[in-house]
Amino acid sequence: LLGTIVGKIANVVSFSVVLYGISPRLFLFAVSYAIFASVLTDSLFTKRLQELVERGLCQDADMRFRLVRARQYAEEIAFLGGEHAEFGEIDQVLTQRLYTKQTELLLNAWLDTFKNSFTYLTIVLPYIVVSGAYFSGDIEYGVVSQTAMAFSMIRGGLGVLVMQSKKIGRLSASAVRIYQLQQMMRQCEIYNGVEDKPHKREQTAIDRRADQSLGFIVTSHYQDLDVSDIRLATEHLTILTPSRSSTLLEGLSLCLARGESLLIVGPSGVGKSSLLRVLAGLWRSGVGHVKRPQHKICRFLPQRPYLPLGGTFRAQLMYPQTFAEPLNSDDDLRDALNKCALSGLLTRLSPAGGLDAQVERWEAMLSLGEQQRLAFARLIISSNVELAFLDEATSALDEASETTCYQLLSSHVGSFVSVGHRPSLIQYHTRVLVIEASRDPS
Numbered sequence: 001l002l003g004t005i006v007g008k009i010a011n012v013v014s015f016s017v018v019l020y021g022i023s024p025r026l027f028l029f030a031v032s033y034a035i036f037a038s039v040l041t042d043s044l045f046t047k048r049l050q051e052l053v054e055r056g057l058c059q060d061a062d063m064r065f066r067l068v069r070a071r072q073y074a075e076e077i078a079f080l081g082g083e084h085a086e087f088g089e090i091d092q093v094l095t096q097r098l099y100t101k102q103t104e105l106l107l108n109a110w111l112d113t114f115k116n117s118f119t120y121l122t123i124v125l126p127y128i129v130v131s132g133a134y135f136s137g138d139i140e141y142g143v144v145s146q147t148a149m150a151f152s153m154i155r156g157g158l159g160v161l162v163m164q165s166k167k168i169g170r171l172s173a174s175a176v177r178i179y180q181l182q183q184m185m186r187q188c189e190i191y192n193g194v195e196d197k198p199h200k201r202e203q204t205a206i207d208r209r210a211d212q213s214l215g216f217i218v219t220s221h222y223q224d225l226d227v228s229d230i231r232l233a234t235e236h237l238t239i240l241t242p243s244r245s246s247t248l249l250e251g252l253s254l255c256l257a258r259g260e261s262l263l264i265v266g267p268s269g270v271g272k273s274s275l276l277r278v279l280a281g282l283w284r285s286g287v288g289h290v291k292r293p294q295h296k297i298c299r300f301l302p303q304r305p306y307l308p309l310g311g312t313f314r315a316q317l318m319y320p321q322t323f324a325e326p327l328n329s330d331d332d333l334r335d336a337l338n339k340c341a342l343s344g345l346l347t348r349l350s351p352a353g354g355l356d357a358q359v360e361r362w363e364a365m366l367s368l369g370e371q372q373r374l375a376f377a378r379l380i381i382s383s384n385v386e387l388a389f390l391d392e393a394t395s396a397l398d399e400a401s402e403t404t405c406y407q408l409l410s411s412h413v414g415s416f417v418s419v420g421h422r423p424s425l426i427q428y429h430t431r432v433l434v435i436e437a438s439r440d441p442s
Contacts, residue, residue, distance in 0.1 A: 012154055013069040013257040019150035022143060026129045030154045037118050045111045049169035053103040054176055059097040066090050084430035101318070108166065152191045219283045221294045229413040230291075231387050232279065234258040239274055244285060248274050249435065252288070256431070258386075262417045263362075263425055266435035274392055275435070277418060280389045297386045301393035305375040307362040313346075316362055317377060328381050330355060336377040339408055343400055345370060368396040376405045380412055388416040399424055 013133060020027040025308060027335040032118055070077065070086050077086055079249035126148040133139045218239065228283040237252040248271030256262055262271045281301050292298065317333055333355060337346050343368070359365050366374065372393055379385060388409065394402040409416055418425060426432060 007187040008327065015150040015153040019154055022139075022147050022150070023129055024153060025254065026126060026147065028124075029129075029153070030151050034154070039254060041111075041114065045107060046113065046169050046172075049104065049107055049111070049166065050172045050176070052100055052107065053170050053173035056097065057102065057173060057177055059100060063090065063093050066093060084128070091163045101172070104294065111166065122151070123148075137432060155258070160259060193244060214434045215290050216289060217278055217286045219281050219290045219292070221292060223294075229258045230255060231258050231260075231293060232262075232417065233291045235289040235291075237278070237286070237290065239278055239283075241269060242285050244305040247287075254417055254433070258414045260415055261429040262415075263429035263432045264417065264419045264430060264435065265421065265425075267437050270437050271433045272435055276389050276417065276419050277390050293386045297384050299379055299385050299388045300389065301372075301375045301379065301390045302407070303372075303395055304368065305371045305378075306345065307366070307374075310360050311348055311358065311362075312353075312355065313357045313359075315361075317374065318381065319378060323381075332381060336380040339380060339404075340373040341404060342370065342373050342377060344368040369398075369401070372396050373405065377409060380408060385412065387412040390416060390418040390420075392420050393418070394420070394422075394425075403428075 016027065019030065038169060065091065070090065075084060127144060128149050130139065130144050130164065134141065134144050217239070222230070233255045235253050237249065238247060239249040239252075240247055244429075252275075254262070264275060266272055274283060278286065279292065280298065281290070281292070281295065282300075306319075308319060314333065317336070318328065334343075334346065337343055349355075352358070363371065375393060381386060390409075394405055402422075402424065406425075410428070418429065
């Protein structure tokens with residue numbers, strides 16, 4: 001599109017001199033006609049086409065999201081018998097998308113008709129204007145052809161908005177979507193407490209003071225763990241919801257030393273998982289100060305572990321390590337699997353290659369209990385983990401497997417913080433934090 005516009009500008013500059021020298025009146029008419037057609041095209045077609053393309057992009061994204069979500073929760077939908085409800089919602093989105101596409105095609109047809117009229121109605125005009133001078137003998141026939149060519153070039157150059165209106169409409173719609181995405185990301189950074197520079201784990205003193213003044217939770221890291229035995233500390237920690245409309249937790253100060261562990265309990269919805277996200281550095285909405293080890297020696301175990309798409313079982317077990325890092329030996333990996341009661345899984349995968357077995361969707365093959373034990377196996381093969389955060393990481397395990405996993409956790413990790421509901425979890429922790437439901441309805 002840029003190359004087309006540059007070429008058209010060069011044509012207009014070159015042939016304007018020629019046409020103006022032959023017929024100033026024809027030159028002014030060509031300029032006025034092209035400007036009028038451009039304004040008319042923008043008001044009747046381009047803006048409307050931009051709206052339709054933008055709406056279509058939104059509907060495409062909505063449909064893809066719904067289809068992926070239906071696939072992700074296919075088993076839950078089948079258990080609930082929600083096939084017809086899901087089909088109805090997706091069918092409604094598809095119907096709306098088809099209507100938008102039909103409207104867009106119809107508008108493009110009218111636009112093509114207008115462009116053809118704009119082009120062909122002016123073909124004979126230069127000949128009509130100079131025909132009198134030709135028949136009176138004032139100009140030769142070559143001047144007539146030169147006039148027609150110059151008029152065509154000027155009309156085509158100044159009418160580039162008319163001829164390229166489809167591309168302009170689609171480009172404008174894409175630009176609007178990108179701008180909206182940038183604005184939403186900026187709002188998340190400013191209002192929702194999301195880390196605005198995820199690649200930058202360390203904050204300077206100026207950054208911390210700025211975050212505190214803006215109402216963000218400040219996170220700093222212990223640089224030398226040999227000097228201090230403290231592994232986690234909070235000072236006057238207040239946690240807000242992402243919209244900052246209500247307070248989840250207020251004025252929390254705690255200190256966790258090496259060898260100590262903390263269990264966070266309380267009713268559902270009081271902010272236990274939110275507190276864990278703040279301690280892990282994933283959430284900054286609120287005020288206060290959190291101090292913990294550097295990110296590379298901390299681990300987070302969610303209730304449903306993340307399994308990358310495809311790859312070998314070895315890659316799943318070693319995640320998030322990369323093959324550029326020093327690899328664990330096969331004996332180390334098998335030992336970790338045996339300790340987490342996953343030797344049967346390795347036997348099951350033996351016909352497909354054992355550790356090198358490949359599966360497209362591991363989350364569909366492994367049960368939630370196996371996935372949770374796999375997360376503990378990942379933790380075991382990770383070196384120098386000083387602090388771990390567990391968000392109901394054993395909810396799908398029986399008590400015997402839960403005991404095994406927490407014993408392994410205690411022997412491999414300096415300190416850990418857990419969120420859970422089972423009373424049996426208390427015995428694996430040295431300290432318990434009980435979060436009670438707020439009596440304030442706000």
